[in-house]
Amino acid sequence: MQTQEPRIKKHESAEAVLDFENKRASTQLASPLDSRLTTMLESISDAFYMLDLDWRFIYVNKKAEYFLQRPRTELLGKVIWEKLEAVAGSAFETEYRRAVQENCAISFEAYYPPLGKWVELRVSPSAEGLAVYFTDISQRRHREDALRASEERFNIVMKATADAIWDWNAQSNEIWWNENIESLSGYSRKEIGTGTDWWLARIHPEDRQRVLHRVRSTLEGGTEHWMDEYRFARRDGSYAFILDRWYVLRDSEGNVLRMVGSMTDLSERRQAEIERDRLLKEKNLLLESTGEGIWGIDSQGLCTFINRAGAQMLGYEVQEALGKNMHDLVHYRHADGSAYPVKDCSIFQAYHSGKGAYEKDELFWRKDGTSFPVEFSSYPILDAGRIVGSMVTFRDITERKAAQSKIQHLAFYDSLTQLPNRRLLMERLSHALARSRRDSGRGALLFIDLDNYKTLNDTFGHDKGDLLLQHVAGRLKSCVRSSDTVARLGGDEFVIILEDLSTELAEAASHAKLFGEKILAALKEPYTLGSHEYFGGASLGIALFEHQGESLHEVLRRADLAMYRAKAEGRNTLRFFNPEMQAALMVKAALEADLRRALQEEQLVLHYQPQVDSAGRVTGAETLVRWQHPERGTISPAEFIPVAEATGMIRPLGHWVLECACRRLAMWARNEETAHFTLAVNVSASQLRCPDFVKDVLRTLESTGANPHRLKIELTESLLVDDVEGTINKMAALKAKGVGFSLDDFGTGYSSLAYLKRLPLDQLKIDRSFVSDALDDHNAAVIVNAIIMLGRSLGLEVIAEGVETEAHLDFLAQNGCQFYQGYFFSRPLIVEQFEALANTKLKESICAQSMECL
Numbered sequence: 001m002q003t004q005e006p007r008i009k010k011h012e013s014a015e016a017v018l019d020f021e022n023k024r025a026s027t028q029l030a031s032p033l034d035s036r037l038t039t040m041l042e043s044i045s046d047a048f049y050m051l052d053l054d055w056r057f058i059y060v061n062k063k064a065e066y067f068l069q070r071p072r073t074e075l076l077g078k079v080i081w082e083k084l085e086a087v088a089g090s091a092f093e094t095e096y097r098r099a100v101q102e103n104c105a106i107s108f109e110a111y112y113p114p115l116g117k118w119v120e121l122r123v124s125p126s127a128e129g130l131a132v133y134f135t136d137i138s139q140r141r142h143r144e145d146a147l148r149a150s151e152e153r154f155n156i157v158m159k160a161t162a163d164a165i166w167d168w169n170a171q172s173n174e175i176w177w178n179e180n181i182e183s184l185s186g187y188s189r190k191e192i193g194t195g196t197d198w199w200l201a202r203i204h205p206e207d208r209q210r211v212l213h214r215v216r217s218t219l220e221g222g223t224e225h226w227m228d229e230y231r232f233a234r235r236d237g238s239y240a241f242i243l244d245r246w247y248v249l250r251d252s253e254g255n256v257l258r259m260v261g262s263m264t265d266l267s268e269r270r271q272a273e274i275e276r277d278r279l280l281k282e283k284n285l286l287l288e289s290t291g292e293g294i295w296g297i298d299s300q301g302l303c304t305f306i307n308r309a310g311a312q313m314l315g316y317e318v319q320e321a322l323g324k325n326m327h328d329l330v331h332y333r334h335a336d337g338s339a340y341p342v343k344d345c346s347i348f349q350a351y352h353s354g355k356g357a358y359e360k361d362e363l364f365w366r367k368d369g370t371s372f373p374v375e376f377s378s379y380p381i382l383d384a385g386r387i388v389g390s391m392v393t394f395r396d397i398t399e400r401k402a403a404q405s406k407i408q409h410l411a412f413y414d415s416l417t418q419l420p421n422r423r424l425l426m427e428r429l430s431h432a433l434a435r436s437r438r439d440s441g442r443g444a445l446l447f448i449d450l451d452n453y454k455t456l457n458d459t460f461g462h463d464k465g466d467l468l469l470q471h472v473a474g475r476l477k478s479c480v481r482s483s484d485t486v487a488r489l490g491g492d493e494f495v496i497i498l499e500d501l502s503t504e505l506a507e508a509a510s511h512a513k514l515f516g517e518k519i520l521a522a523l524k525e526p527y528t529l530g531s532h533e534y535f536g537g538a539s540l541g542i543a544l545f546e547h548q549g550e551s552l553h554e555v556l557r558r559a560d561l562a563m564y565r566a567k568a569e570g571r572n573t574l575r576f577f578n579p580e581m582q583a584a585l586m587v588k589a590a591l592e593a594d595l596r597r598a599l600q601e602e603q604l605v606l607h608y609q610p611q612v613d614s615a616g617r618v619t620g621a622e623t624l625v626r627w628q629h630p631e632r633g634t635i636s637p638a639e640f641i642p643v644a645e646a647t648g649m650i651r652p653l654g655h656w657v658l659e660c661a662c663r664r665l666a667m668w669a670r671n672e673e674t675a676h677f678t679l680a681v682n683v684s685a686s687q688l689r690c691p692d693f694v695k696d697v698l699r700t701l702e703s704t705g706a707n708p709h710r711l712k713i714e715l716t717e718s719l720l721v722d723d724v725e726g727t728i729n730k731m732a733a734l735k736a737k738g739v740g741f742s743l744d745d746f747g748t749g750y751s752s753l754a755y756l757k758r759l760p761l762d763q764l765k766i767d768r769s770f771v772s773d774a775l776d777d778h779n780a781a782v783i784v785n786a787i788i789m790l791g792r793s794l795g796l797e798v799i800a801e802g803v804e805t806e807a808h809l810d811f812l813a814q815n816g817c818q819f820y821q822g823y824f825f826s827r828p829l830i831v832e833q834f835e836a837l838a839n840t841k842l843k844e845s846i847c848a849q850s851m852e853c854l
């Protein structure tokens, strides 16, 4: 760097300056005496001039002419300040004047602008004036500036770099370190010293030999540059990852003078690399270990990665898929074969909208052209906020779909016959009704119930029963069009929906009838059930769609009603629903509503029908409920009990009856004349099925104080069909407390003797149909006799109901029957009448004569 400021050195001794004082050279320069001096001054490499005391040039040598860029002729005799403007007023003038004032030689360096050079001046005052020597020192100054600049640069680099710089001197075998080695290693430079051992000892043992080998081969091999990475121990015991780059300096003969290097701490970068490698490994592990397919696409839709599972599912090798347009490869077609344009593809949309997309059921196409259902999600891939592609994860849902359709099948189809079940039937019926209303086309609902199915089940077992249902399902399906629905409602009930029979009612009815007859004929054909040949039949009810806004439940109920009519009117026949049935239906519905009110408003009363023994004594009564309807008068239980059973009202009703009976027993117990009376209470199947039945009976007995031994529960045989074990358990629990049981309507059901033996019964009750027929029908007489014998052999009482005449009584008595009930003795009575009758009548009354003959 150049400076305009002179650098001044004072020469107290004048040896370095020619002694002009002594020689008075200035005055004599022009004289020939000093020609030798002049010659010398002319030949020296320094520029020289002399000034007199008035600052006029008195001598100028050749070199000075060049420097001052003036011929001496122009200068001699002229005042320096006037001739050399660059000198006047400058540092030169200042120093010249000072030298003269202080009378001492001064040496200084100054920049001389006209020449653009640095000069070193030595000025020496004398009595005659001032001698001035000056030399061009520009080159030296430049070298010095360059060196200074280089040093500054070096210092700056040293400061700027985080690297630890080292310089090994081959001669002294010493290392110089810059200060960064302290932060890199954690050691102070004092601790580090200048030896090479410290550095070598810090290199990780696993890296040390390799590094040494490299260093040696660099030194010996003549290469100048080398680099290596190694682990370098820090003071705290951890290792820094170092990149060491070194440079070898040699002399002209190739001998190593020194080696300079820089150690860059790569720890953070290496740590980041290690972390990145770890993440990469984890990512790969994740991609490869998952069962899901995963692929990524770039902004062109080209595959940038795909995991093995994904490629496998699609039937490709990973390499095959990479770089391919994934939509074109696997997502190009819909299930129906039509093209799937990429613009509709949600993966493509996810890329464009930047939002994730999810499809729960689409198709991907394999390499071999087959397809499979998939569920997939697509997410945009962002790079610095910019969408650069999207990632797709997908899974094959073939199995899930199969399971779903299986569940659906189970939910909507009957597992035994594979026919639609009630739920699907209702759905189809609702659609059929809507269609029929819309198109004015008439359809029909056929309700089919197999005849004697329970008998078959009881006789041949449930497996044969199931087989029959499967045969029936097959026959029904073979009779209908594919557009018609055949469903199994449950048990032995089947339903068929016939659509589009005709727009005309009469024609639709005629078609339905023909169709119904065809069904009945098909079902009448013999069945082969294992080794048995079975002849069955069915009752069939038909309800036409009336277009009067009827609900599906109503249509179903109508067909059901018609089927019951068919069953009642001879079985193996068909009946259409008609308005009378409708009226009956409405009466039933009204009854249902009324019965609810009857329970609340205490319109029910209990009647008592006496039961007598063979001696004509009243032993007790059967309680029979009556409904005193405010408008319709007394309604028979035969009419409202089925309604109560169908609607669940039988439970509160049954409880009411039981409580009345128990209260009556408790009252009778207080009177000697009535204390021995028993009361038989009818209990229906749905009452007994109630889990709280036993608890309810016991609680009622306890709350009323009735003697359990005086209570007799009448069950019907049909009750046993459903749940024999459950019934037996409940009976046993009550029996243990003393409650008695009578089996009602015996002979009409299908009880097997095996069950009968296991039931904790006290009494069999001969159904009144046998009693009334016994006198005219030999079979009925045989049955009555058999029941009495059976009862005896099982140790049970036998009571006959429906004893209407003396002849009945005679017949029963002759066959050994012990107890009776019937109009012959008394109709069911209100309690006061019963009590009056029980106390008086049977001792001397109408049956007295009859009794005589017993």
Ligand SMILES: Nc1nc2c(ncn2[C@@H]2O[C@@H]3COP(=O)(O)O[C@H]4[C@@H](O)[C@H](n5cnc6c(=O)[nH]c(N)nc65)O[C@@H]4COP(=O)(O)O[C@H]3[C@H]2O)c(=O)[nH]1
Residues within 6 Å of the ligand: 609, 623, 624, 625, 636, 637, 638, 641, 654, 657, 682, 683, 684, 714, 744, 745, 768, 801, 802, 803, 804, 821, 822, 823, 824, 828
């Ligand atoms: N033809 C004829 N009939 C006779 C004769 N003696 C009695 N009866 C009638 O036969 C039925 C006998 O009752 P059931 O078989 O238990 O049949 C009963 C019973 O199953 C049911 N029932 C009556 N009360 C109740 C009750 O409180 N609870 C339950 N669950 N059912 C009841 O209603 C059915 C009908 O009861 P009811 O109409 O009272 O009809 C009674 C009775 O009035 C006779 O000599 N000739």
